[in-house]
Amino acid sequence: MVATLFIDGRWRQASDGVVHDVHSPHDQHVVAQVSQATQADVLDAIGAARASFDSGVFTSWSFKERSDLVLKIAELLERDADVIARKESDDTGKRFIEAQYDVADVIATFRHFGGLGAKVHERSVDVGLSHVNSRIVYESLGVASLIGPWNYPLLQIAWKVAPALVAGCSFIVKPSELTPQSAIALIKAIEEAGTPKGVANLILGPGSVVGTSLIGDPRIDMVSFTGGLTTGQTIMKAAVADVKRLALELGGKNPHIIFADADLDSAIDNAVTAAFLHSGQVCSAGTRLIVERSIHDRVVKEIVRRAGKITLGGPDDELAESGPLISQSHLMNVSLYVDKAVAEGATLLTGGKRSDKAEHEKGWYYLPTVLDNCRSAMECVQEESFGPVMTVELFDTEAEAIAIGNDTVFGLSGGVWSSDEKKAARVASALRHGTIWVNDFGPYRPAAEWGGYKKSGIGRELGEHGLGEYLEIKHIWTNNAPSRSGWFRDQ
Ligand code: NDP
Numbered sequence: 001m002v003a004t005l006f007i008d009g010r011w012r013q014a015s016d017g018v019v020h021d022v023h024s025p026h027d028q029h030v031v032a033q034v035s036q037a038t039q040a041d042v043l044d045a046i047g048a049a050r051a052s053f054d055s056g057v058f059t060s061w062s063f064k065e066r067s068d069l070v071l072k073i074a075e076l077l078e079r080d081a082d083v084i085a086r087k088e089s090d091d092t093g094k095r096f097i098e099a100q101y102d103v104a105d106v107i108a109t110f111r112h113f114g115g116l117g118a119k120v121h122e123r124s125v126d127v128g129l130s131h132v133n134s135r136i137v138y139e140s141l142g143v144a145s146l147i148g149p150w151n152y153p154l155l156q157i158a159w160k161v162a163p164a165l166v167a168g169c170s171f172i173v174k175p176s177e178l179t180p181q182s183a184i185a186l187i188k189a190i191e192e193a194g195t196p197k198g199v200a201n202l203i204l205g206p207g208s209v210v211g212t213s214l215i216g217d218p219r220i221d222m223v224s225f226t227g228g229l230t231t232g233q234t235i236m237k238a239a240v241a242d243v244k245r246l247a248l249e250l251g252g253k254n255p256h257i258i259f260a261d262a263d264l265d266s267a268i269d270n271a272v273t274a275a276f277l278h279s280g281q282v283c284s285a286g287t288r289l290i291v292e293r294s295i296h297d298r299v300v301k302e303i304v305r306r307a308g309k310i311t312l313g314g315p316d317d318e319l320a321e322s323g324p325l326i327s328q329s330h331l332m333n334v335s336l337y338v339d340k341a342v343a344e345g346a347t348l349l350t351g352g353k354r355s356d357k358a359e360h361e362k363g364w365y366y367l368p369t370v371l372d373n374c375r376s377a378m379e380c381v382q383e384e385s386f387g388p389v390m391t392v393e394l395f396d397t398e399a400e401a402i403a404i405g406n407d408t409v410f411g412l413s414g415g416v417w418s419s420d421e422k423k424a425a426r427v428a429s430a431l432r433h434g435t436i437w438v439n440d441f442g443p444y445r446p447a448a449e450w451g452g453y454k455k456s457g458i459g460r461e462l463g464e465h466g467l468g469e470y471l472e473i474k475h476i477w478t479n480n481a482p483s484r485s486g487w488f489r490d491q
Pocket of ligand 1: 123148156175207228414
């Protein structure tokens with residue numbers, strides 16, 4: 001029996017018993033079987049979350065008590081870290097060691113929010129009246145749907161679940177159907193830590209089927225979603241009727257600007273990592289290389305050389321540096337994207353096709369690809385490929401670099417390389433993106449906010465704001481010397 005839905009404190013099968021096979025992107029073997037929720041299961045999960053929230057079973061806990069719970073979950077995740085990393089690498093096809101880094105980041109996320117929750121205190125407001133006590137208090141937002149993507153399945157869910165728990169929300173987690181295993185492991189840790197029944201619920205199944213109710217049901221107060229722009233727009237429309245709170249982490253098309261005065265060895269090495277890590281399936285991937293004209297040949301030649309030498313391989317290939325794409329349909333999308341780019345006038349310098357190595361035959365391996373002679377107006381520069389594809393654009397002046405870097409509907413992240421501190425600071429300030437790295441690309445910390453400008457999303461995860469997304473703010477005005485208002489004549 002496959003019972004991997006968690007509803008109202010109980011593991012259960014789908015109500016129609018349907019089971020979904022999860023396939024390895026590395027070689028297509030079945031890595032797991034999970035229950036596929038029906039509409040009735042989704043409604044049960046929403047009902048359980050709503051009932052637990054309305055009962056006060058969790059909101060009656062103090063922030064400190066809920067923070068301690070979150071810290072306990074971190075300990076349990078640490079205990080099971082390698083088992084969870086194995087599931088994550090099975091589902092995503094990423095190397096086991098990379099999945100281990102991800103799980104370490106998940107644990108750090110739980111510790112961050114566990115530490116933050118203990119610091120939430122009410123605030124007094126001086127209203128200038130000695131007989132009035134005016135307080136700002138922070139309360140749980142309510143019931144949340146937490147929907148995550150397949151590229152960093154557990155980490156993206158953790159950024160939502162940890163603050164939701166600290167805030168005292170009840171919730172339904174829905175990971176991508178392609179990568180459900182680590183979410184199951186997380187919910188087991190949440191259960192073991194002693195979370196009240198009905199607070200945490202897990203629904204598995206394709207978003208197009210189970211997603212509608214998770215967004216549109218009036219019993220849901222908030223949707224926190226990480227995924228693609230189109231799905232985000234669908235969610236926004238569905239949330240309008242009830243004016244639900246939304247937290248959206250959508251895509252990115254992230255500029256990576258290299259000035260001629262940069263430490264080029266470091267810049268080139270980071271440019272390769274930024275574009276090709278996890279085969280480019282990273283929302284903050286530095287896929288738009290914007291390079292000063294005078295150093296174009298040197299930089300691009302070296303990047304092409306390095307890209308051609310990247311070793312691709314599966315979860316247990318110790319020599320592998322990057323892995324497969326998540327699915328056949330994603331591989332076809334990336335391939336189509338590159339074909340269209342070439343038809344649009346981009347010059348293909350390396351890659352541009354599926355790996356033809358015998359050991360990759362059953363997997364979704366696409367070669368690291370560099371497209372030169374790109375311009376901002378091209379579709380390949382504007383749209384995410386979410387694959388290992390770098391586009392190259394040129395600039396002559398600082399103003400031009402900024403303009404090109406901002407010429408995108410997205411605004412998630414960007415990088416700038418220069419040895420001129422003032423110039424780098426000017427460019428960092430002018431770029432309209434949520435995270436900017438100067439002489440670096442990629443690092444983040446749970447204590448620092450993460451999120452996008454423009455079509456990259458709404459709200460912020462991590463940092464302090466990441467907790468605020470799950471809180472309501474209430475002003476309580478207490479008059480300790482009641483008197484008549486005296487506004488209207490009492491005739
Ligand atoms: P999708 O938008 O396709 O899916 C994301 C999640 O939403 C999945 O769980 C999916 O379920 C679910 N979903 C799909 N359709 C619906 C629907 N109609 N209603 C409710 N839920 C739905 O994105 P991907 O999984 O393909 O992830 C890739 C995208 O995510 C990229 O565009 C990337 O930029 C973005 N992303 C952004 C990040 C950020 O921090 N800003 C981080 C990571 C990714 P299922 O898969 O089961 O169908």
